[in-house]
Amino acid sequence: MKKIINNPESFVDETMAGIHYAYGDRITFLNGDNRILIKNTPTPEGKVGIVTAGGSGHLPVFLGYVGQGMIDGCAVGNVFASPSASKMASMIEACDYGSGVLCLYGNYGGDNLNFDMATEEVEFSDIKTATIRVKDDVASSPKESAGKRRGVAGMVYAFKIAGAAAENMLDLEGVTRVTEKALQNIRTMGVALTPCIVPEVGKPTFTIEEDQMEIGMGIHGEPGIHTGKLKTADEIVDIMMEIIMGDIELSEGDEVSIMVNGLGATPLEEQLICYRRIHEILDAKGISSYMPHIGEFATSMEMSGVSITLFKLDDELKELLSQPASTPFYTNHNK
Amino acid sequence: MKKIINNPESFVDETMAGIHYAYGDRITFLNGDNRILIKNTPTPEGKVGIVTAGGSGHLPVFLGYVGQGMIDGCAVGNVFASPSASKMASMIEACDYGSGVLCLYGNYGGDNLNFDMATEEVEFSDIKTATIRVKDDVASSPKESAGKRRGVAGMVYAFKIAGAAAENMLDLEGVTRVTEKALQNIRTMGVALTPCIVPEVGKPTFTIEEDQMEIGMGIHGEPGIHTGKLKTADEIVDIMMEIIMGDIELSEGDEVSIMVNGLGATPLEEQLICYRRIHEILDAKGISSYMPHIGEFATSMEMSGVSITLFKLDDELKELLSQPASTPFYTNHNK
Numbered sequence: 158m159k160k161i162i163n164n165p166e167s168f169v170d171e172t173m174a175g176i177h178y179a180y181g182d183r184i185t186f187l188n189g190d191n192r193i194l195i196k197n198t199p200t201p202e203g204k205v206g207i208v209t210a211g212g213s214g215h216l217p218v219f220l221g222y223v224g225q226g227m228i229d230g231c232a233v234g235n236v237f238a239s240p241s242a243s244k245m246a247s248m249i250e251a252c253d254y255g256s257g258v259l260c261l262y263g264n265y266g267g268d269n270l271n272f273d274m275a276t277e278e279v280e281f282s283d284i285k286t287a288t289i290r291v292k293d294d295v296a297s298s299p300k301e302s303a304g305k306r307r308g309v310a311g312m313v314y315a316f317k318i319a320g321a322a323a324e325n326m327l328d329l330e331g332v333t334r335v336t337e338k339a340l341q342n343i344r345t346m347g348v349a350l351t352p353c354i355v356p357e358v359g360k361p362t363f364t365i366e367e368d369q370m371e372i373g374m375g376i377h378g379e380p381g382i383h384t385g386k387l388k389t390a391d392e393i394v395d396i397m398m399e400i401i402m403g404d405i406e407l408s409e410g411d412e413v414s415i416m417v418n419g420l421g422a423t424p425l426e427e428q429l430i431c432y433r434r435i436h437e438i439l440d441a442k443g444i445s446s447y448m449p450h451i452g453e454f455a456t457s458m459e460m461s462g463v464s465i466t467l468f469k470l471d472d473e474l475k476e477l478l479s480q481p482a483s484t485p486f487y488t489n490h491n492k
Numbered sequence: 493m494k495k496i497i498n499n500p501e502s503f504v505d506e507t508m509a510g511i512h513y514a515y516g517d518r519i520t521f522l523n524g525d526n527r528i529l530i531k532n533t534p535t536p537e538g539k540v541g542i543v544t545a546g547g548s549g550h551l552p553v554f555l556g557y558v559g560q561g562m563i564d565g566c567a568v569g570n571v572f573a574s575p576s577a578s579k580m581a582s583m584i585e586a587c588d589y590g591s592g593v594l595c596l597y598g599n600y601g602g603d604n605l606n607f608d609m610a611t612e613e614v615e616f617s618d619i620k621t622a623t624i625r626v627k628d629d630v631a632s633s634p635k636e637s638a639g640k641r642r643g644v645a646g647m648v649y650a651f652k653i654a655g656a657a658a659e660n661m662l663d664l665e666g667v668t669r670v671t672e673k674a675l676q677n678i679r680t681m682g683v684a685l686t687p688c689i690v691p692e693v694g695k696p697t698f699t700i701e702e703d704q705m706e707i708g709m710g711i712h713g714e715p716g717i718h719t720g721k722l723k724t725a726d727e728i729v730d731i732m733m734e735i736i737m738g739d740i741e742l743s744e745g746d747e748v749s750i751m752v753n754g755l756g757a758t759p760l761e762e763q764l765i766c767y768r769r770i771h772e773i774l775d776a777k778g779i780s781s782y783m784p785h786i787g788e789f790a791t792s793m794e795m796s797g798v799s800i801t802l803f804k805l806d807d808e809l810k811e812l813l814s815q816p817a818s819t820p821f822y823t824n825h826n827k
Contacts, residue, residue, distance in 0.1 A: 175768035336757060422757035426549065429551075436514070453760070459759055481825065488818065
């Protein structure tokens, strides 16, 4: 296990200490609990709170997006494990600025269960909540059962849209409506080349042979839809784009934002080579692109591979995507 | 070789096509030459131009920093190979806005030679230039021969300072002075856990055994100062910090910016664990930190490892570091 760590048991605590030391001027632990991070900058009374939660091991998801213009709070669990319902409830209470809280998170069993309990719990404190489960991974279930899909990198676009809508002082119904619209327009698919290692386990929890790749693999190593010999970048992109574009209606004149997300160990050069192919495929169909997101947005520690996310824009979504944001790992400035 | 590429020969061209498609609204190829990238946004007449150049394979270095508040132009060669003097000369000419151009690049033989020829060549066009070679890697030569040191991740801080000084309309002497002062205050050291693969070679150009690490290795795989069994994160940081702090004077009350740079395949979690230890070491000595830089700033494709850079600040440097910048891979906003 070639990791730069101290011991597996302290992996999450020490990561959180790093976050705290580095960005403590704008994010803080709620009541000193190092598994609940909230924004530390002024928030207007009446703004809808946006919160998320999930397991560790996916940075910058989720913590890296706590900040101005994105999310207000985040609870994290151990690596690939949901935080508890009570931590989620404390976070929701801390992020209620008087107009309710949107719980926006990936569609995973543990997170669903715990958030359901947490939102019930805060009802007793008269906090209004809404829930959106992100289900952008087209490989995780066929279109007929899209409700079972997992949430992956497209979640970052959802944080951006919800955060911007909340900054614009939309009410909880308004923020929820536009975030749901965004997610109807977001599709992701990934390919993995190498596995990742959960520190406490100490060895890969699955294997991918030396000359193989797995298309559609989840960010915790959930099985994909095709395992086969490693293909070229263009062939891989073509396979993924065909599936994504079969799942969402896109036609000439449409505009999308393209996210190419490295899963942890894939060089930026390779991500750009993939971006190039995606751009060419869309361009040939008369589909233009806006505000690319290329880099590591949602990872699986040292997993090698990429995911592609398409986000179809309309005027409202484009405006919200363009609004400034400033968080430890997502900053946009003038576009 | 597990890379998401098409063929090794087109690696750089296709990476550049990706850059062009993604960020063509603000950066452009000079005269259609896909190895020379210049800023495409309005530049005030009389601003000092800041340019760099070097081999490919280190993204976001160098291309990712072309933009407002950092560098104006960048020429790139093949993987780990310098671009030609004539391309550098064309770039310098394009980035002269009437007040001369600072050539700011890493201290490597090919780049030095070609930039020397290029700056001689542009003299015939009456373009004034200044040259600064970045030599921040303390492991690459002892202090007595610090002039032989290589330039690594500290270069990014130098781009930021030079770019901000130029935006403030300092003249060429002024920009050069403050950038040299910054570099006197910058030290870097790295550790590698796994090698990288030059696409055209197709196999690692060096090896690091399964349980080994190499401290002080360069970003092209230049030999380090210590090869040994992989240690814990804290032990690794302690070794590197002792060497860095033996090379630069730091005392109680000083303020630094800390960069923890992933070399390509190291998870952000591990970078934060290292940041935590660096912060604690400095904090114990009464040294405070400002504006952390944690992420991938200067890489070696899929190399696993991290580098630590300390940048000692004074009021002038802190102000310049804080100024806004907006480039494809470096954006800061409000601090």
